[in-house]
Amino acid sequence: MLYYLFQYLENEFNLTGASVFQFITFRSATAFILSLLLSTIFGKRVINYLRRLQVGESIRDLGLQGQMQKAGTPTMGGVIIILSTLIPVLLLAKLENIYVIILLITTVWMGLIGFADDYIKVFKKDKAGLKGIFKVIGQVGLGVIVGAMLYFSPSVTIKEQLPADQQIVQQDGKRKVFGEAHKSTKTTVPFFKNNELDYAKALSFLGDDYRKYAWLIFIPIVIFIVTGVSNGANLTDGIDGLAAGSSAIMVLVLALFAWVSGNIVFAEYLDVMYIPNSGEMTVYILAFAGALIGFLWYNTYPAQVFMGDTGSLTIGGIIAVIAIATRKELLLPLLAGIFVVENLSVILQVGYFKYTKKKFGEGRRIFKMAPLHHHYQKLNYHESKIVTRFWIVGILLAVFTIVTLKLR
Numbered sequence: 427m428l429y430y431l432f433q434y435l436e437n438e439f440n441l442t443g444a445s446v447f448q449f450i451t452f453r454s455a456t457a458f459i460l461s462l463l464l465s466t467i468f469g470k471r472v473i474n475y476l477r478r479l480q481v482g483e484s485i486r487d488l489g490l491q492g493q494m495q496k497a498g499t500p501t502m503g504g505v506i507i508i509l510s511t512l513i514p515v516l517l518l519a520k521l522e523n524i525y526v527i528i529l530l531i532t533t534v535w536m537g538l539i540g541f542a543d544d545y546i547k548v549f550k551k552d553k554a555g556l557k558g559i560f561k562v563i564g565q566v567g568l569g570v571i572v573g574a575m576l577y578f579s580p581s582v583t584i585k586e587q588l589p590a591d592q593q594i595v596q597q598d599g600k601r602k603v604f605g606e607a608h609k610s611t612k613t614t615v616p617f618f619k620n621n622e623l624d625y626a627k628a629l630s631f632l633g634d635d636y637r638k639y640a641w642l643i644f645i646p647i648v649i650f651i652v653t654g655v656s657n658g659a660n661l662t663d664g665i666d667g668l669a670a671g672s673s674a675i676m677v678l679v680l681a682l683f684a685w686v687s688g689n690i691v692f693a694e695y696l697d698v699m700y701i702p703n704s705g706e707m708t709v710y711i712l713a714f715a716g717a718l719i720g721f722l723w724y725n726t727y728p729a730q731v732f733m734g735d736t737g738s739l740t741i742g743g744i745i746a747v748i749a750i751a752t753r754k755e756l757l758l759p760l761l762a763g764i765f766v767v768e769n770l771s772v773i774l775q776v777g778y779f780k781y782t783k784k785k786f787g788e789g790r791r792i793f794k795m796a797p798l799h800h801h802y803q804k805l806n807y808h809e810s811k812i813v814t815r816f817w818i819v820g821i822l823l824a825v826f827t828i829v830t831l832k833l834r
Contacts, residue, residue: 427517428447428517428518429453429517429518432444432445432446433448447518450685450705450706450709453518453519454681454685454708454709454711454712455712456514456518457517457518457519457710457712457716458514458712458715460517460713460716461511461712461713461714461716462716462717462720464510464513464514465506465507465510465716465717465719465723466720468506468510469506469720469721469723469731472731473506473724473731476501476503476731481501481502481548499729499731499732500730501544501547501548501732501733501734502544502732502734502736503721503725503731503732503733503736504540504541504544504733504736504738504740504741505541505736505737506720506731506737507714507717507718507721507733507741508737508740510713510716510717510721511533511710511714511717512530512533514709514716515529515709515710515713518709519706520709523703523706524575524581524582524703525582525703525704525706525710525751526707526709527575528575528576528747529707529710529744529747529751531568531571531572532568532572532740532743532747533740535564535568535571535743536568536656536739536740536742536744537739537740539556539564539735539739540734540735540737540738541735541736542556542560543555543556543736544734544735547734556735561739562653565649565652565656565739565743566649568652569649569650569651569652569653570649572648572652572750573641573644573645573646573647573649574641574645576750577611577640577641577644578641580609582609583607583608583609583610584608584610584700584702585605585608585690585700585701585702586604586605586700587604587605587700588604588605603694604690604693604694604700610624611626611637611640611643611644612624612625612699613625613754613756614698614754614756616756616830616833617830623756625640625643625644625647626640626643628643647755648750651746651749652742652746652747652750655743655746655749655758655765656739656742657769658762658765658769659738659739659742659745659765660735660739661765661768661769661772662764662765662768662797662799663732663734663737663738664799664800665727665799665803665809665813666725666726666727666728666813667725667727667729667813668799668813668816669737669738669741670718670721670722670725670733670737670741671718671722671726671813671816671817672764672816672820673741674715674718674719674722675817675820675821675824676745676761676762676820677711677714677715677718677744677745678715678824679824679828680745680748680749680754680761681708681711681712681715683752683754684704684705684707684708684711684748684751685705685708686698686831687699687704687705687752688701688702688703688707688708696831696832698831701751701752701753704751707748707751707752714744718741721733721737727810727813745758745762746758749761760823760830761824761827763819763823764816764820764823767798768798768799771792771793771796771798772796772797774792774793774796775791775792775793775796776796778790778791778792799812799816
């Protein structure tokens, strides 16, 4: 809203300084600061309100150190993250931008699914929460919506660099490095020189018109990524500050990717895919990052509030959608390595238990408990030490992910 207000003031009254709102960097920095202030200043009021509503976490006794002391801690704190993200975005972003629209839909959609789960747990006193099938339906539904919007919207395009012999100096003296904007299902493959993969080519056996059917493979890929990453974030949310801190690291890297991909100068310099209009996502992403960091003020050990599924499912959904929109989803196993490991630890634990029970008549375990962070708790590591070390690993993965921009 402020973006449009200052644009109007500049056009109609030539207001001095109003043009600063045209710069993505200024609006992104402002969104980050505003979301950080909102989540820290008003976060306490939300926590007190949740406490008055007696929205306390019910804890299952898993034999973990210090676990039962957390009973009654307010949950559904993901509302703080969501509101602290949406308010700066509505004020500062270009709301007609297709990528901003997709992220708004993602935030509200996943927030409602997570809220329903937390509501059932807290107010209906059902520890199981929303049935798994309904969560999956919600995740798949979002994947279909996001995949369809990215695939069919004429506003979602890329520009590819022209070969050196096709680059020309234009009338304004600038060299034309990129071709015309066009629809594409290409994505970035890390570590390779010609680092692009076209999903549509998997259907080349259908003949010359195979690209018309590319949505048949693109949308299922989006569904898989959205579901996997949101579940990974949900599993990571098990001890104070782990999910929020790990996610903030990932989100800051994605902000860099969005800004570079949407900036024609840096896209040329770093030889990355140029995605017109994607730079506007930086405003949204930095607002989200500020909200996560502000939430950590109350979520670090000992936590004054838990994000609940309202927060964790939303976080995972947003991270997945940003990665897909910036054509960096194949970097998620590296960047979101914490989520991947947490997911794998559960899959391996359950799978091995079922296999050994069938073979030996008694289930055996790989880890003392899954997800992985609970394994270290069972080894009597203090949760603050576990979280800090997971953050360090997350930072290392983030740095390595950024390095892939030039490491080919």
